[in-house]
Amino acid sequence: MIAQVIVDVSTAAIDRPFDYSVPPQLEPFVKPGIRVHVPFGPRKVQGFVIGIADSSTVDLHKLKSVASVVDVDPVLTTEMLELANWLRDDTLSFYNDALQVMIPAALRANYSKICKFVRVDLLSEAMKQLLSRDGEVDFTNIEKNQLTHELKQQLDDGNASIETRIRQKTKPKLQTVYQVLSTSIELTKGAKKQQAVLTWIQQHDIKSFTMEDIQQHLQVTSSVVEALVEKEILQKTKQEIYREIALLADISKDKVVELTDSQLQVLEQVKEAQHQDVSTTFLLHGITGSGKTEIYLHAIEEALALGKEAIMLVPEIALTPQMVTRFKMRFGDQVAVMHSGLSAGEKYDEWRKIHRREVRVVVGARSAIFAPFENLGLVILDEEHESSYKQEDSPRYHAREVAKWRAQYAKCPVILGSATPSIESYARAKKGVYTLLELPNRANAKELPPVELIDMREQLKGGNRSMFSIELIEAIRDRLNKNEQIVLFLNKRGFSSFVLCRDCGSTVQCPNCDISLTYHRMGEALRCHYCGYEEMVPAQCPHCESEHIRYFGTGTQKVEEELTKLFPEARTLRMDVDTTRTKGAHERILHHFGKREADILLGTQMIAKGLDFPEVTLVGVLNADTSLHLADFRAAEKTFQLITQVSGRAGRHQKKGHVIVQTYDPQHYALVCAQTHDYKAFYSQEMQMRKAYQYPPFYYLTHIQISHPDVIQTADYAAKTADWLRERLTTSTAVIGPTASAISRIQDRYRYQCMLKYKQDPNLIPSLHQLLKMARTDWEKQGVRISIDLHPSTIV
Known part of the structure; x- marks a missing residue:
């Protein structure tokens, strides 16, 4: 019996099944969809069995054997294995990546190198301190403590060996359960608490229980129950239980809704x-x-x-x-x-x-x-x-x-x-x-809320330099007086977009990416939203040492602070990536807002859709232009969708809603159509634009990105890519570029991109496969990375 295995290594050279013989004792378990541990080179790795065969093209004497099985039942169904094949071709990805994406991260393998020693007395004191009870030490601990030279010496002397261990990242949750074996045993007079437990078991005909169960009825400690285990009245076992997920509200009653x-x-x-x-x-x-x-x-x-x-x-x-x-x-x-x-x-x-x-x-x-x-x-x-x-x-x-x-x-x-x-x-x-x-109509026959477009240019001319228009301030005050709720939407997080020196005009840039750092009031930090780099706000300009540092732009934290000044009586909840980092934060914020524990919900995209709160009667969009002028052919579409979706949060129940959209471009067709909730009018205008500029759905796009730590190398390989494709694709396919990406450097890698625009091209997929093979086998050795997105959602 031969198992065809995709090993858990994503590289071009081994992106194919490998044959392994199956030992007789494992034959009942090994079937397609199961995970196994197999020897691969000098180590063991995890792999997926994708097929079973009777013979192999490799000499049977040279075949390695499956070391062990991870699962009793297959984790991937026959459908999933076929889907992985399709996914691999449709996304030009590795077979292993297509299989791994189908199982939760908790099931994926965790590899660790464990160092074992024959004679502990030959080790230094520093190494001895790292040893576990089993006399082993994780290789990462040796690295952290800078003891790799000693380990190498021990390996050379034959006193040490390294073993690769594969563990699943998560295990089933177990709870202790006490099973009742006998209730007829006589207890001594002094064992009053033990007798109380026994009486409780007899009166309620208990067969098994947990400490939580018994403590709801009796005030006893685990030592009392453990004493009954020693007397063989109870038997202690471990049982698997599921982790409970907290929900927003009571779910005991269902709503009966009559359909229109x-x-x-x-x-x-x-x-x-x-x-x-x-x-x-x-x-x-x-x-x-x-x-x-x-x-x-x-x-x-x-x-x-x-x-x-x-x-x-x-x-x-x-x-x-x-x-x-x-x-x-x-x-x-x-x-x-x-x-x-x-x-x-x-x-x-x-x-x-x-x-x-x-x-x-x-x-x-x-x-x-x-x-x-x-x-x-x-x-x-x-x-x-x-x-x-x-x-x-x-x-x-x-x-x-x-x-x-x-x-x-x-x-x-x-x-x-x-x-x-x-x-x-x-x-x-x-x-x-x-x-x-x-x-076409709301289920409760309510009208869609009226949408008011506020021209912020006119506000500036009138002397209002606040982030809130006069109309929005008045509307918020009116809703607070009526004890109604408000949703304010801003498609940005942080306090200010960037920090700028007023003397030399420079901004504080991320050292790893070509983008300015975003100021976050909490912790007085500057953060990069691409690589995660963080530093404290400088007291003076890093370039000219001026102290005239100012914050520019508007983020959710700044809006929250301004709201507190304007409406000190209002209770505000902020919902963005920063306030929802902790587990369950989304649920808590929405729960508090639903319970009327806040008057204003301020947030980014995550509040724009799907939420349904009866008391929300006002929605304010603070800057509709944020996503309107991005260098993306879908910018107008995304803006229309966001404005329409967030508008739909107002007046969903008995009370009438109102929407105020602040913009510097009130004549833009995306905003005009969003004002009247007219999707078909927007679709008609957007299709004209797409046709004129040859964008989807009239043409297909493929996005190719090249990255390298050196900008000259990046540009060179991007040019090679574009030229190589022009030679092989049909003349009807346009190869646009190469050009630097909108953010030209991320995580210390420069990025160039090409765009393919086509209707039909029989040479496309074979050529892209060839390009990937060439890049992965030759270019990667030079530090070049290539990524191809056949159906890009964004081209920024």
């Missing part, structure tokens, strides 16, 4: 596809508050009634708590949650619930699309236009494309839902590639 006629018509089409077992992609275009979530819930109910499973994707962690609460209310313990806000242990437990068939619905962010269901009946992407569905690291997949692949495999429908669909998706729906479903 429009919702019923939409649902009927989805149900028809579910019953016909066909892979249909639906684009559900429904305005904010039109009841898309209720459609999702009913469609999932139908999938479960058919004995199938469902995956529900949301783009932001911030959306997940509210969405999970809705789903738990409807489906109870049938729901698993998967998103990056969970701890490694929680992710591991949620994944195992799915793997063990204990749940039938998954709600989560991008990675939840790889939930190992084997009888999939429905896939839903809420806010399908969101860029967070695209992974920017290898493999560079888009959850929408993976969802469509899985739906085709399972013969089930996909629902792509949004109030502002991506231009590409809506164009496909117009062409009939997707089936368009529309919900």
Whole structure:
């Protein structure tokens, strides 16, 4: 029996299966989808078995054997193995990367080098202090303590050996359980507390319990229970339990919602596809508050009634708590949650619930699309236009494309839902590639809130230099007087965009990236949002030593400070990357706001969509131009989507809403269309622009980036790349560039880019594969890195 194994090493030279013989004792366990430990060169690594064969092209005597199995049951299904093949080709990634992305990080291998010694007495005192009880020491500890020279000497003398150990990053959570063996044993008169435990067991006919169980009824310590274990009245065991995930609210009651006629018509089409077992992609275009979530819930109910499973994707962690609460209310313990806000242990437990068939619905962010269901009946992407569905690291997949692949495999429908669909998706729906479903009205028959565009140029002319327009200040004061809630949106975090010297005009730059550092009031720090570099705010200019240092731009921290000055009585919650770093921070902030413990919710993109609070009647957009003038062909689309989405947070229930958008460009078509909530008008104008400049959906784009620590080398290899492609691609494909990236240096690596623009090119994929092979085998030795994104979500 031969196992074909993809080893856990992502390099071009070994991006293929390797054959290993399977020892007879492991044959019952080794099957496709299982993980194994195998010898690879001088060490052991983890690998995925992707196939079983009876023979090998390698001489059987030379074949190495599988050392051990990691799993009893396969972690990857047959579907996942096929999906990995497709993903590898679609994203031009390594086979190992395509397989690894399908399992939670908690299941991935953790490699460590362990040093063992034959005679401890030959070691120095410093080395002896590092030894564990087993007489071993981790190689990283030896490195930290600068004892590598001694280790080398011990290895040369034969007194030391190094062993590679592979561990899973997370283990199941265990709790101590006491099983009742006998209740007939007589206790001495002095053992009153032990007798109390025994009486409690007899009265309630207890078979097993935990310390937590008994302490709810009796005031006893663990020593009392342990004494009963010694007397063989109880038996102590360890049982596996799942880690509990805290939710936003009480989930004991479900809301009964009657669907509108429009919702019923939409649902009927989805149900028809579910019953016909066909892979249909639906684009559900429904305005904010039109009841898309209720459609999702009913469609999932139908999938479960058919004995199938469902995956529900949301783009932001911030959306997940509210969405999970809705789903738990409807489906109870049938729901698993998967998103990056969970701890490694929680992710591991949620994944195992799915793997063990204990749940039938998954709600989560991008990675939840790889939930190992084997009888999939429905896939839903809420806010399908969101860029967070695209992974920017290898493999560079888009959850929408993976969802469509899985739906085709399972013969089930996909629902792509949004109030502002991506231009590409809506164009496909117009062409009939997707089936368009529309919900033009709010479910509660409420009107969309009026949107007021405030020209900040006029505010400046009138002498108002504040970040708040007069109209917004008055509107906030009015809502505070009425005891209503306010959402303020700013697409930026930090206190100020940058620190500038007024004498010499220089800014404080990141030493690793070509970008200015952002000032953060908390901790008086300057941070780079690309590489994480941080330094304290200088007292004087690093260039001219002037003390005239000033902060420019507007961040969420600065807005929060200004709000405190203007409205000292208002309670403000800030929600951005800085305030949501800790575990559960999203849930806590939203919970406090929902409980009316704050009047104003100030935040970045994470508050722009999906949130539903009855008392929010005012939404303020402080600077609509932040994303409007980026060097990205999708800038207008992203701005329209953000403004429309955040506008939809106001007046969702009984009270009327109002939206104020501050801008320096009130005539821009993206803002004019957002003011009237007119997606179709925006789509029409944006399509004209895309056609004129030959951008998607009229053309496909591929983005190629070259990086190197030396700028000359980077430019040279980027030029070689562009010339090489021009020779091999058809004349209808435009090779644009090379040019320096918008941020030309990140983490001390210079970056140049090329763009391919094409409609159809049979030479494209083979040429890109050739380019990657050449770059990975030859160029990487020179320190050059190349990345290719076949379907870029951004070109900045």
